[in-house]
Amino acid sequence: MPxxxxxNAELLGLKGLHLWHAPLSSCSQRVRLVLAERGLNYxxxxxxxxxxxxxxxxxxxxxxxxxxxxxxxEGELFVESIDIIKHLxxxxxxxxxxDADLLALADGAQLDLKLLTFEFLFRGGPPPSxxxxxxxxxxHKNAWLKQFYTDFAAGFERxxxxxxxxxxxxxxxxxxxxxxxxxxxxxxxxxxxxxxxWLPNAHRFxxxxxxxxxxxxxxxxxERVKERPCYAEALLNWQPSAVQNAFAAYTNQRRKEGxxxxxxxxxxxL
Ligand SMILES: N[C@@H](CCC(=O)N[C@@H](CS)C(=O)NCC(=O)O)C(=O)O
Numbered sequence: 429m430p431x432x433x434x435x436n437a438e439l440l441g442l443k444g445l446h447l448w449h450a451p452l453s454s455c456s457q458r459v460r461l462v463l464a465e466r467g468l469n470y471x472x473x474x475x476x477x478x479x480x481x482x483x484x485x486x487x488x489x490x491x492x493x494x495x496x497x498x499x500x501x502e503g504e505l506f507v508e509s510i511d512i513i514k515h516l517x518x519x520x521x522x523x524x525x526x527d528a529d530l531l532a533l534a535d536g537a538q539l540d541l542k543l544l545t546f547e548f549l550f551r552g553g554p555p556p557s558x559x560x561x562x563x564x565x566x567x568h569k570n571a572w573l574k575q576f577y578t579d580f581a582a583g584f585e586r587x588x589x590x591x592x593x594x595x596x597x598x599x600x601x602x603x604x605x606x607x608x609x610x611x612x613x614x615x616x617x618x619x620x621x622x623x624x625x626w627l628p629n630a631h632r633f634x635x636x637x638x639x640x641x642x643x644x645x646x647x648x649x650x651e652r653v654k655e656r657p658c659y660a661e662a663l664l665n666w667q668p669s670a671v672q673n674a675f676a677a678y679t680n681q682r683r684k685e686g687x688x689x690x691x692x693x694x695x696x697x698l
Contacts (some may be wrong), residue, residue, distance in 0.1 A: 431515070434505045437488050445470035446500040448490060450477045451666040454541060454628035455509035456520045457498045461624045462516040465523065480560060483568035494570045506612070510535045513621055524576070526621035530606070530614055534625035540592035541629055546580050547589055548636040548689050552678025574587035586692075593693030600646055607645035612652060623653050633665055635672075636689045637679045639696050 434440065436519035443531065447463070447470050463470055475481045475496050482494045489509055491498040499506040506512045510531050517523040522567070556564075560579070565574050603626060606614055614622035630650045634640065640647040682688035690696040 431504055431506050431511075432492065434490075436505075439500050439505055440503045442500045442503055446473060446475045447471070448487070448496055448498040450475050450496045451668075452671070453477065453496050454545075454632055455495075455538065457628035457631070457663050457666075458624055458676050459499065459512050459516065460666070461627060462513045462523070462621070464658035464661040465619075465624065465656075466516065466518075466520060468516065478556070480556075480564045480568070483564050484528045485567070488569055494573065499537045508535075510625060513624055515619055522618040523621050523624070525618055526625070527615050530603075531625050532623040533599055533602060534622075534629065535675055537596060537629060540596050541632055542576075543584065543588065543592045544596065544636065544689060545632060546576075547584055548682065549678065550682070551580075551682055552674060565652045567685065576639075583631065590693050593689060593695060595646050597693060597695060599629075600633075600638075600643060601648070604643045604646045607649050612649075614649070619653070619656065623649075624658075627653050627659065628663065631659075632665050633689075635679065637683060639690055642696075 437677065445463075445468060447456075447459060447582070449459065451474070462468075475487060477496070481487060482491070482496065488494045490505070493507070495507075497507075497509055497512060499512045501515065506515050514524075514531075561577065564577065568574055603614060613619050614626060627650075630640075630646070631654075634650070640650060679688060683690070
């Protein structure tokens with residue numbers, strides 16, 4: 429669903445690029461990466477997910493599923509991060525030399541990334557108050573998202589976490605195999621949307637202590653793409669150091685307990 433019809437008069441009248449996004453959202457990170465890489469100016473509309481701003485009527489009138497990101501380009505509305513990055517890349521030759529299958533794989537990896545992020549990073553933070561949870565359940569219209577929060581509060585079943593870890597590992601193995609021929613980037617010699625689609629995922633799983641040391645080509649790719657200025661501009665600068673430290677402390681704690689991501693899905697045999 430790349431471009432969607434909207435009857436939202438406020439959006440139709442907007443000039444230039446407008447992005448609704450959240451600092452830590454991997455789908456938002458993808459879009460900011462293309463914007464940074466292309467040097468495009470945009471008006472930033474931050475949506476505070478912790479405060480449940482995406483459950484507001486106003487935001488749900490922008491994004492039909494009440495998720496981030498959403499982009500308006502000269503009055504045209506786009507949702508779905510992969511579709512947005514394709515739109516923003518325009519006809520930039522290098523960026524568009526991406527593989528459709530790697531973009532689809534990144535898109536399909538989203539739900540597992542979300543589950544594992546909540547389990548291995550967000551669970552370390554304070555839970556939202558009951559009043560906040562109730563308000564969210566009453567006002568957000570996305571039934572799947574509401575069920576996800578209910579499941580998170582109850583604790584995810586181990587089998588669900590195991591499956592998510594195994595599928596994530598399988599996705600990273602596809603990237604490792606691609607890179608094994610010595611190419612610098614996922615789709616060849618040029619940095620492309622394939623790299624942009626996957627960079628937020630590598631960044632996210634690194635925060636959880638994913639064993640990238642077992643995937644030498646992917647590990648080297650990650651080091652290479654981190655050097656690009658867009659990584660700092662679109663990801664690091666949006667990640668407060670207090671949050672990063674809290675994630676690191678929680679990851680260490682679970683590592684010591686033997687309950688971190690490495691203890692699932694047969695990732696490591698410690
Ligand atoms: N397939 C969509 C997924 C969008 C999505 O799930 N966005 C997340 C952030 S990455 C979100 O809005 N989450 C809201 C929440 O967790 O409450 C895309 O690629 O844009």
